Amino acid sequence: MSSPEDAHLASVSERLQVAVSPKPESQAESARTSRAERAGFEARGLTKRYGAFLALDRVDFQIRRGEILGYLGPNGSGKSTTVNTMVGLMEPSAGSLWLDGVRMLEDPVAYKRRIGYVPEEPYLYTHLTAPEYLMLVGRLRGLTEPVLAEKVPAFLQLLSLWESRYATMAAYSKGMRQRVLLAAALIHNPDLLVLDEPFSGLDVPAGLLFRTLLRLFASGDRMVLFSTHRFDMVEQLCSRVVILSRGRIVAEHDVASFKESSSPSLEDVFVRSTGQDDFTPLARQILSLVQQR
Amino acid sequence: MITSLPESPRAEAFLRVQRWRDVQESAEWRLTRHFFRAMFDFGVLTEAGADSLRHMMLGAIGGIVTFGLLLTRVLVGRYIQLGRYPTGEPYRQAMLGDDMLIIGLPMLFAAVMTLLVSDSLFPDERDFRILGPLPIRRSTVFATKLAGLLLFAGLCIAVAHAAMLPWVLLSSVNRWLDHNMLLRLVAWLIASVGASYFAVFTVCAVVGLLVLTLSGGRRQSIGALMKSAVFAGLVLCIPLVLQVPSVGTLLAARSPWLAAVPPAWFLGLQRTLVGRADGTLLWLAAAAIAGVIVVGLITVGTYVLLFRHFERLVLKPADAEAGARSSRRRLFRSRGAPAFHAIAGFTLTTLARSQLHQSVLVGLSMFGIGVAFNSLIGATPRSLARLPYWAPLLLVIVGGAAIRLSLSFPLQHRANWIFKMTEDPATRRDQFRAVDWIVAAWVAGPPAALSFVLWWVATGHPAFVEAAIVGLLGLISVHWVLRDWWRIPFTCSYLPGKRFVAYSAMVGFFLCAFFMIASTGLIVVARSNARLAIAIILALTLVAWLLRRSRFAVWRRTPLMFEDELPDQAVQLHL
Numbered sequence: 126m127s128s129p130e131d132a133h134l135a136s137v138s139e140r141l142q143v144a145v146s147p148k149p150e151s152q153a154e155s156a157r158t159s160r161a162e163r164a165g166f167e168a169r170g171l172t173k174r175y176g177a178f179l180a181l182d183r184v185d186f187q188i189r190r191g192e193i194l195g196y197l198g199p200n201g202s203g204k205s206t207t208v209n210t211m212v213g214l215m216e217p218s219a220g221s222l223w224l225d226g227v228r229m230l231e232d233p234v235a236y237k238r239r240i241g242y243v244p245e246e247p248y249l250y251t252h253l254t255a256p257e258y259l260m261l262v263g264r265l266r267g268l269t270e271p272v273l274a275e276k277v278p279a280f281l282q283l284l285s286l287w288e289s290r291y292a293t294m295a296a297y298s299k300g301m302r303q304r305v306l307l308a309a310a311l312i313h314n315p316d317l318l319v320l321d322e323p324f325s326g327l328d329v330p331a332g333l334l335f336r337t338l339l340r341l342f343a344s345g346d347r348m349v350l351f352s353t354h355r356f357d358m359v360e361q362l363c364s365r366v367v368i369l370s371r372g373r374i375v376a377e378h379d380v381a382s383f384k385e386s387s388s389p390s391l392e393d394v395f396v397r398s399t400g401q402d403d404f405t406p407l408a409r410q411i412l413s414l415v416q417q418r
Numbered sequence: 419m420i421t422s423l424p425e426s427p428r429a430e431a432f433l434r435v436q437r438w439r440d441v442q443e444s445a446e447w448r449l450t451r452h453f454f455r456a457m458f459d460f461g462v463l464t465e466a467g468a469d470s471l472r473h474m475m476l477g478a479i480g481g482i483v484t485f486g487l488l489l490t491r492v493l494v495g496r497y498i499q500l501g502r503y504p505t506g507e508p509y510r511q512a513m514l515g516d517d518m519l520i521i522g523l524p525m526l527f528a529a530v531m532t533l534l535v536s537d538s539l540f541p542d543e544r545d546f547r548i549l550g551p552l553p554i555r556r557s558t559v560f561a562t563k564l565a566g567l568l569l570f571a572g573l574c575i576a577v578a579h580a581a582m583l584p585w586v587l588l589s590s591v592n593r594w595l596d597h598n599m600l601l602r603l604v605a606w607l608i609a610s611v612g613a614s615y616f617a618v619f620t621v622c623a624v625v626g627l628l629v630l631t632l633s634g635g636r637r638q639s640i641g642a643l644m645k646s647a648v649f650a651g652l653v654l655c656i657p658l659v660l661q662v663p664s665v666g667t668l669l670a671a672r673s674p675w676l677a678a679v680p681p682a683w684f685l686g687l688q689r690t691l692v693g694r695a696d697g698t699l700l701w702l703a704a705a706a707i708a709g710v711i712v713v714g715l716i717t718v719g720t721y722v723l724l725f726r727h728f729e730r731l732v733l734k735p736a737d738a739e740a741g742a743r744s745s746r747r748r749l750f751r752s753r754g755a756p757a758f759h760a761i762a763g764f765t766l767t768t769l770a771r772s773q774l775h776q777s778v779l780v781g782l783s784m785f786g787i788g789v790a791f792n793s794l795i796g797a798t799p800r801s802l803a804r805l806p807y808w809a810p811l812l813l814v815i816v817g818g819a820a821i822r823l824s825l826s827f828p829l830q831h832r833a834n835w836i837f838k839m840t841e842d843p844a845t846r847r848d849q850f851r852a853v854d855w856i857v858a859a860w861v862a863g864p865p866a867a868l869s870f871v872l873w874w875v876a877t878g879h880p881a882f883v884e885a886a887i888v889g890l891l892g893l894i895s896v897h898w899v900l901r902d903w904w905r906i907p908f909t910c911s912y913l914p915g916k917r918f919v920a921y922s923a924m925v926g927f928f929l930c931a932f933f934m935i936a937s938t939g940l941i942v943v944a945r946s947n948a949r950l951a952i953a954i955i956l957a958l959t960l961v962a963w964l965l966r967r968s969r970f971a972v973w974r975r976t977p978l979m980f981e982d983e984l985p986d987q988a989v990q991l992h993l
Contacts, residue, residue, distance in 0.1 A: 214838055234842045242839060248832040250764075252771045257763070264760030265840035293771070296543070309836070 165189040166317055166348050170220035173206050173372075180206045182372040183220065188317070188348040193339060195359035195380065196352040197391075198369035199399055204352045205245065207369070208321045211350065212242040224317065238266070241310035245321040245352075247302035251295040255286050255305045258294065259312060266313040280308040285331075299326030307335065317348045324358060336362055356391045360384075366391065370399040445554055446562055453566025457535045466913060470984070474915025481919055486581075493588055506594030516589055517688060521610045522681035524578035529617035530652050531574045536625045536645055537773060539567055540724055560725050567622070575614040579607070597692045605691035612710055613684035619713035624648060626720030646776045650784040654791065672698035683709060757845035761852035765825070765907045772829055775908070779824040779860075786816030806872035806881075807938045810865040810888045815930050817892075818899040821860045825853070825907040834909035834980060841978050850973040853907060854966070857899050862892025883944055883951045890958035891937050897965040898929075904979040913982040 166188040173181040181203045188194045198204045209215040211222060213233060222229040222236070229236045249258060256277050263273040281287045284304040294302060303326050310318060318339075324332050339362060343349050351363055359366050360380055368376040376398040383391045500509040532539070541563050549559050586606055590599045625645070632640055676682040676698070686702025689695040695703060769775055790809040793801065828834075866889035873881030915922075940958075944951035 212839060214835055234844070237839055238842075240839075242835075244835065246832075248830070248835060250768075250830055250833050252829070253764075253767060257767060261760050261764050262836055262840075264756035264763075265836065265845075267756055267842075267845065269756065270759075 165192070165225070166350075167223040168207070168211070168220065169223065171207065171210060171217050171222070172219040173203075173210060173215070174218045180372050181210070181217070184369070184372070184374055186367045186374060186377070188350060190346050190348060191343055192365060193343045193349040193351055193363045195363035195366035196350055196369065197354070197356070197359060197366055197395060199354075202369045202399070203372040204369060205321060206372075208242075208319055208350070208352050212240055212319050213237045238313070239316040241313070241315035241318045243303070243306045243310045243318075243320045243323045245325070247299060247306055247326075249294050249302055249305060251297075252293055254291060254293055255281060255297075255301075255308075256290050258305060259308055262309040263312050268313060276312055280312065284308055300328055300331060303327055304331065311342075315347070317350070318342065319350045319352075321352045322354070323351075324353070324355070356395065360391055368395055368398045375399060446558055446565075449549075449554070449558065449562035450565040450569065453538070453563050454569045456538055457566065457570040466911070466982075470913040470915055474919060477915060477919030481923070490584065490588070493585065497589060497592055501592050501594065503594075506596065509592055509594040510596070513589060514685070516585075517606070518679075518681045518685045520582050520585055520589075520606070521613050521684045521688070524575060524582060524610055525613045525617040525681060525684075526652060526655055527578045528571060528574050528614040529621055530649070532571060532618045532621040533645060533649050533652065534777065535570065536621065539622055539625050540629055540720065541728070546728065556725065556728065560721055564721060571615065571618040575611055575618075578614065579610060582610070597694060601692055605688045608691060609684045609688035609706070612687065612706065613681060616680065616684070616706070616710045616713060619710070619717045621648070623713045623716035623720070626717055626724075630720060630723060642771055642773045642776055645773055646780045649777050650780045653781045653784040654788040672696070676702060677705065680706075680709065755845070755848040755851075757842075757848035758852045758855075761849045761906060762856065765852065765856055768829060768908055769824070772908075775824045775827055775829070778827065779820050782820030782823065783813070783817050783860075783864075786813045803876065806869065806876050806884070807941055808934060809872060810869035811891065811934050811937050813865040813868055814861055814888070814892045814895050815933065817864060818857075818861045818895050821857055822899050822903075825857075826905075826910070826912050827908065828910060828912055829908040831909070831911060834906070837906050837909050837978065838980060843974070846978065847970060847974050849906060850903075850970070853903070854896065854900065854969065858893055858896045861896055861899060862889045865889070865892050883955070884941055886955055887937075887941055887944055887951075887958065890955065890962055891933075891940075893962040894958065894965060895933070896962075897969060900969060904973070904976050906978060910979050911982045913984060916982075916984055 168184055168186050171181050171184040172179070184203070184207060186194070196204055196207065206215065210217050213229070213236065224236055224239060227236070250261075253261065259277045259280060260273055263277065268276070278287070281290055284307070286301060286304055286308075289297065289301065294305065297305070303323060307323065310320075320339075324335065327335065336358075339349055339351070351359070353359060360383060363380050365377070365379055367374055368378075376394055378391075378394065380391070382388050383394070389397075496512075500512055503509065541559055545559060545563070586603065590602050595602070628640070628644055683702045683706035686695060686699040686704075687706040689699045690703040769779060789812060790805065793805065793809075866885045869888040870881055870885035873884045940954055944954045
């Protein structure tokens, strides 16, 4: 991070973090934080069945305060089911979710209030403009009008959406919609940010900005679950990675360990853990199909 | 290989089949089929909803067939009676009105259907983004879109004319018919199909002019409002068009007002084609031909302009200043509970921008006003005196049904995760309060205002008591409108026709009849005595307040609904 562009991105990220957390931490919050330091987020024996199909099978993992946890897995491994269960859009068939030592089912509303979520597909009400959508989300999150009046324009400016503020989101590109979703996920200053493939559709500067922002966000004693297919993003961003295959956790590693020259790469570990075969024969088959006349 | 086949009848047939297959596999055909199918997809219903709609449509078709048989019985009697007259004049005069109605009904149907698919009439930004990267010429996209529209319009027009055919045949079998029956059929088909295409092209021309003149941001809001206004006008015509047969005398007198009635132009064309036109009818026929040419040219011109300047016209950015004014007004003025403003803002913005929801709301509500206008035509002083009693109450009923249906239709169903994630029993009351407020404003406000105006016109002095009673009855009927309502507007999947159509129609009819009779009785009593009027107003206020309280008590403890469910049989029959 030494070029002027990187320095600029870092400064914008810092300003964004100010937009995310403008209030000084109260005494109660610091008490909550100290308790949370002990616990963070925890999934215990998380299981989800769709009829006879077992989508998640006794999944256990933890996210510590200040940590970005990578959540890797092939398609259909149960990543999105985990995410949907974590954010409260889906009820688990068995198992439990804990946030700062409090079980989700004890107070699901308080639990959801502390979570921000960026879904994989940018499902938004595209007949609304970006400020209208952020106002809607902010109000649903219980933010007052003065707070929203300050935060919404700031988010729009910092995320380069200000020029498009009067256009409905039907005219937005996927990257612009992802930026709106990120702003909506952060607007209430959550403790846990759940991201499901958040970088799809983002251009390079926006991707760099998001990466820096997520690092700063997590370093402020918050937690991030980063569900993705991309090894490079996990290696650059996450401190730990959990690998999921066929609904079960098959590996859990510190990302730093992959940077040692003697260790296998994350890709090697992923391929080995998920039982993926050598793709060369399949790739050859596809190529011959492409070349077929 | 194919051309080398011998020229036998079998080879010819094979070649024809082969050519047809080639056409079916061409990009043009596939795109035309795609655009045609897209006309039937409003993007509102889930798979379960589509199934439910099919069941409802079957029930509705049964009802329409029954009604059609009844109407045929009535018409047979009418034409037998007209055939018994000693002269042909009563028959000819009646036929003027009937023929105009037979031409006008398919026109109305074609116009309403075209307006419902008005978002798909011209290539848009979505087509540009999806089809642009594919190796398809832009001219192909435009041509196939137009072909899809013409196919859709053709289907609607064919269905409407098939429905009218028995009536035309029935009216033609009469001893006083003064021209050949086959000629009459051909003339009717030419004139009526021309009239229906005129209606389709008129809607296309209006939408085309909006596309050409408005920028992206304004197009959505002003365009939706304009289309709703046209839709409201068309719906107002539905009850009015039924009065057409009674204007036979107007037609017989060749009134200059006929120039303002498009079905009359095409009646002139029909009469010209059978060789029974005089000066006025000839002039009307010329107006019909000129009308078709003008709206056809505007539609084709819009296509050509869009084709030539697509990027500039369709992809032009939103008008920043216009947006700035409206958004600034809306965004930061709210005070009070955030959840209330979240739902109120979301609902009102959606109603302002979504063509489908606005059309349902405005269209159904306008139907009530249309019925009221309909009763003014040829009304006696006695029936006019009754109008202030029932017209506002009718508006309460249709307004209630319209807003319930409009709020029930989902919009971008998959985006509702944000409401699921933020559901909170503590703020649910405020969310429902917003829905309650909007429904109450729609169901009680306009009817009370209409009552005030009508009574003022009828009696010559301001009618506060009558307006207050109608407003309070509207507030009470909010309870009926929001019965079993546990959803955020537009976020729940929708299953149409959850109960048997006949059952719903019967229960609805009796409930409405009871509401109208009881409410009219209250107004009559209130008008007779000032003390009784105060007592009635106080009693209605108490009932409205108690019902509202009970609604909120239920809402406070009931989770939000995001998936619509079919009621079981026991619930359905209220056993």
